[in-house]
Amino acid sequence: MKRIPFHNRERELNEVMKILEVEPSLITFIYGPINSGKTTMISHLIDQLPEEYVVFYINLRGRFISDYRDFIRVLFKIETEKKYKEILKTISEISAETLKFSGIPVAESVMNALFKEKSYEDVFEFLEEYFTTIAKNKRPVLIIDELQVVGDLKINGLLMYKLFNFFIRLTKELHLCHIFAVSSDSLFIENVYSEAMLDGRCRYLLVDDFDYETAAALVEGHGFTDDEKAVAWEYCGGKPVCLMELIYADNREQIAKDMLKTRVTQLKDLLDYLDYTKPRIMIGDDEYLVEKGDIADILNRFVDTEYIDDEGLNRPAKHFLIKDNILFLNPHTGIIKPQSRLNLLAIREVLKDV
Numbered sequence: 001m002k003r004i005p006f007h008n009r010e011r012e013l014n015e016v017m018k019i020l021e022v023e024p025s026l027i028t029f030i031y032g033p034i035n036s037g038k039t040t041m042i043s044h045l046i047d048q049l050p051e052e053y054v055v056f057y058i059n060l061r062g063r064f065i066s067d068y069r070d071f072i073r074v075l076f077k078i079e080t081e082k083k084y085k086e087i088l089k090t091i092s093e094i095s096a097e098t099l100k101f102s103g104i105p106v107a108e109s110v111m112n113a114l115f116k117e118k119s120y121e122d123v124f125e126f127l128e129e130y131f132t133t134i135a136k137n138k139r140p141v142l143i144i145d146e147l148q149v150v151g152d153l154k155i156n157g158l159l160m161y162k163l164f165n166f167f168i169r170l171t172k173e174l175h176l177c178h179i180f181a182v183s184s185d186s187l188f189i190e191n192v193y194s195e196a197m198l199d200g201r202c203r204y205l206l207v208d209d210f211d212y213e214t215a216a217a218l219v220e221g222h223g224f225t226d227d228e229k230a231v232a233w234e235y236c237g238g239k240p241v242c243l244m245e246l247i248y249a250d251n252r253e254q255i256a257k258d259m260l261k262t263r264v265t266q267l268k269d270l271l272d273y274l275d276y277t278k279p280r281i282m283i284g285d286d287e288y289l290v291e292k293g294d295i296a297d298i299l300n301r302f303v304d305t306e307y308i309d310d311e312g313l314n315r316p317a318k319h320f321l322i323k324d325n326i327l328f329l330n331p332h333t334g335i336i337k338p339q340s341r342l343n344l345l346a347i348r349e350v351l352k353d354v
């Protein structure tokens with residue numbers, strides 16, 4: 001089976017390493033369009049980390065979390081009492097390897113106690129002690145991927161606030177543990193961005209699609225001809241997942257055109273659907289109806305440009321397009337662009353008929 005090796009994320013990885021080399025003091029939000037390579041970069045980072053680190057990676061993608069128990073279940077991973085003790089011993093004694101865990105290993109008895117407590121304060125207190133023990137001779141790193149999954153979850157108040165408070169405690173107050181929160185959801189990141197409690201307590205790291213040089217180097221490494229290289233950039237831009245499709249393909253131009261055709265059909269279907277229905281969208285606590293005309297107005301702006309300014313757009317339509325993964329908003333710059341080059345081309349193609 002052909003497997004494509006990890007491709008250059010030098011700039012982003014350097015930034016992460018710089019963060020990891022100093023005492024934790026801010027929460028780091030890693031954001032970017034869907035399929036830009038955030039999770040892949042994190043996995044690569046975990047593989048490469050020097051031996052003084054202990055990494056806990058938790059991916060919330062596809063996890064169903066509706067209450068306290070679900071939350072505890074995704075955060076922790078039960079180990080038999082014996083193995084848990086061994087892990088603790090390893091963490092506190094061995095310094096010659098990087099330890100990596102998916103989920104935070106605990107003994108079943110601990111898990112049961114946490115289930116019974118039903119209070120975040122106790123969970124966070126337990127974790128604080130846990131990380132304090134590790135920090136005695138290792139450097140703990142907690143990475144939560146797809147954090148937006150618990151973005152709206154209310155369990156005795158909004159869970160997210162309690163999490164943020166806990167993250168601030170581990171970083172800014174105690175300098176105990178590095179925290180990375182990853183998300184593709186730009187509306188979630190926009191909320192984070194405007195959240196007063198995080199002001200001055202976090203930083204943002206964009207992992208975007210590859211730039212031209214990086215994308216070109218990738219496909220050149222896989223024997224693309226100049227024509228194929230041009231096709232790759234025209235259809236995929238720097239979207240890793242799209243470039244992978246072409247790398248694996250026999251007839252690259254045909255596959256690129258097929259991918260675009262699929263995207264065009266999806267967008268046409270969506271616009272057709274909007275002829276019959278006005279979807280409802282929540283912004284804060286208020287509900288709005290999405291009008292097709294407003295959607296078309298926003299999409300029309302991409303006919304002769306790749307990026308638009310966030311200002312002055314119809315908000316429900318904008319939220320709808322972002323939620324539907326057609327557009328990506330960078331809250332840091334206030335710039336909106338299609339989620340991918342294919343989306344941009346599809347928008348232009350479809351608007352010819354609207």
Ligand SMILES: Nc1ncnc2c1ncn2[C@@H]1O[C@H](COP(=O)(O)OP(=O)(O)O)[C@@H](O)[C@H]1O
Binds near residue numbers: 009035037040
């Ligand atoms: N740096 C990279 N090198 C090689 N392949 C990559 C790289 N980044 C992303 N990919 C490919 O793109 C796919 C989507 O990336 P992923 O990390 O899941 O995106 P995200 O987490 O940003 O949504 C991966 O499964 C992988 O095949």
Ligand SMILES: [Mg+2]
Binds near residue numbers: 039040
């Ligand atoms: Mg991901």
